[in-house]
Amino acid sequence: MKWNELHSDACPVARGLSVIGDRWTMLVVRECFLGIRRFDAMQSRLGITRHVLADRLRTLEADGVLRREAYQDRPVRYEYRLTDRGKALYPILVSLIDWANAHVPLEGESAVTLLSRSTNQPIAPMLIDRNTGEDITTRTVRAVMNEPVPPQDG
Amino acid sequence: MKWNELHSDACPVARGLSVIGDRWTMLVVRECFLGIRRFDAMQSRLGITRHVLADRLRTLEADGVLRREAYQDRPVRYEYRLTDRGKALYPILVSLIDWANAHVPLEGESAVTLLSRSTNQPIAPMLIDRNTGEDITTRTVRAVMNEPVPPQDG
DNA sequence: CATATAGAGTTCCCTTTTGGAACTTATTGG
DNA sequence: CCAATAAGTTCCAAAAGGGAACTCTATATG
Numbered sequence: 585m586k587w588n589e590l591h592s593d594a595c596p597v598a599r600g601l602s603v604i605g606d607r608w609t610m611l612v613v614r615e616c617f618l619g620i621r622r623f624d625a626m627q628s629r630l631g632i633t634r635h636v637l638a639d640r641l642r643t644l645e646a647d648g649v650l651r652r653e654a655y656q657d658r659p660v661r662y663e664y665r666l667t668d669r670g671k672a673l674y675p676i677l678v679s680l681i682d683w684a685n686a687h688v689p690l691e692g693e694s695a696v697t698l699l700s701r702s703t704n705q706p707i708a709p710m711l712i713d714r715n716t717g718e719d720i721t722t723r724t725v726r727a728v729m730n731e732p733v734p735p736q737d738g
Numbered sequence: 739m740k741w742n743e744l745h746s747d748a749c750p751v752a753r754g755l756s757v758i759g760d761r762w763t764m765l766v767v768r769e770c771f772l773g774i775r776r777f778d779a780m781q782s783r784l785g786i787t788r789h790v791l792a793d794r795l796r797t798l799e800a801d802g803v804l805r806r807e808a809y810q811d812r813p814v815r816y817e818y819r820l821t822d823r824g825k826a827l828y829p830i831l832v833s834l835i836d837w838a839n840a841h842v843p844l845e846g847e848s849a850v851t852l853l854s855r856s857t858n859q860p861i862a863p864m865l866i867d868r869n870t871g872e873d874i875t876t877r878t879v880r881a882v883m884n885e886p887v888p889p890q891d892g
Numbered sequence: 893c894a895t896a897t898a899g900a901g902t903t904c905c906c907t908t909t910t911g912g913a914a915c916t917t918a919t920t921g922g
Numbered sequence: 923c924c925a926a927t928a929a930g931t932t933c934c935a936a937a938a939g940g941g942a943a944c945t946c947t948a949t950a951t952g
Binding site (some may be wrong): 585586587622623624627634635637638659661662 | 927928929930931932939940
C-alpha cells in the first residue's frame with residue numbers, strides 16, 4: 585500500500601495522518617499557530633527547502649487546513665493562514681508539545697512553554713470527555729471498529 | 739536542514755515530530771494501542787512494506803516508545819509493546835481521531851469510534867488545564883519561547 | 893526423507909521524495 | 923543601470939519508500 589491511499593482509509597487515524605502525517609507538515613502548521621504567515625519567513629525559520637515548503641503549503645491548502653491570501657498586489661504576494669479546520673488542530677499540537685516536553689528531553693529547558701493567560705503559569709494539559717467529565721485514558725475509553733478486529737489492551 | 743536534525747531542536751514540536759512525525763510511525767503506534775503486537779499482523783493490517791515496518795519498529799524501540807519482548811524461544815520471536823512513554827501518546831492519538839472524524843470526512847461512517855466505558859456513548863474529547871480547569875484554546879493559552887526566535891545563524 | 897507452514901526479519905531493485913542551490917518574475921528604490 | 927524583496931520553480935544528486943523474493947529456525951505432515 586502507498587501512503588497516498590490512506591486518504592480514503594476507513595480508520596480516522598489513517599485519514600488524519602494522510603493530511604498532517606507527512607514530514608514537515610505539522611511544523612508548517614506550528615509556524616502558522618505562531619503567527620508566521622509568509623513563505624520566506626517559514627523557510628528560513630524551519631530550514632526546510634523551498635521546494636518542499638511550497639509542496640506542503642499547496643497540499644495543506646488543498647486539504648483545507650490553510651488558506652492562501654494575497655496581502656499585496658503588484659507584484660501579487662500571498663500569505664497563509666489557518667482555516668477553522670486548521671485551528672482545530674490545536675489540541676493535537678498542544679498534546680504533542682506536552683508529550684515532547686515530558687518524553688523527548690533536551691539539554692536545558694524546553695524552548696517553548698505554554699502558559700495560561702489567566703495565571704501566567706505553565707499549563708498541564710489533560711484530555712477529558714466533555715459529556716462525562718472523565719479523564720480520557722485507555723482505561724476509561726475503548727475503541728470500537730465498525731469492522732471486527734482481534735482482541736485488545738495495551 | 740535535514741529532517742534528522744530535528745531531534746535536538748529547541749522546539750518541543752520539532753523534537754516530538756522527530757520521534758513520531760515520520761510516515762507510518764503513528765499508524766504503528768495505533769496498532770499497538772489496538773493490541774496488535776506482532777510483525778506479520780501489523781504488516782498485513784497496515785499494508786506497509788516489511789522493510790519500512792522493520793525500520794519503524796527499530797526506531798520506535800530506540801526512542802523508547804516501544805519495547806521488544808521475546809514471546810517464545812526456539813525460534814526466538816519478538817513482539818512489540820508500548821512503554822510508558824508510548825502510552826503517553828494516547829492524548830495525541832485521541833485528538834487526531836477526533837480531528838479526523840470531524841474534518842477529514844469519509845463516505846459512510848468512521849470505522850473507529852471511541853466510547854466511554856462507563857456510558858458506552860461516544861466521547862467528546864476536550865483539552866483542559868489541570869491546574870485551572872480552563873479549556874485550552876489559542877485564546878486561553880499562549881506559547882512563550884525561552885530563546886528569542888532563532889534567525890537561522892544562532 | 894521431502895515438503896509445507898509459521899513468523900520475524902533482510903536483500904535487491906526500481907520509483908518517489910527530499911536536500912541544496914541556482915534561477916525566475918514583478919516591482920520598488922538608489 | 924544595479925540591487926533588494928519575496929514567492930515561488932527548476933535541476934540534480936541523495937535518501938527514503940514500494941514490491942517482491944529470500945533467509946533462518948523450528949514444527950507438523952505425508
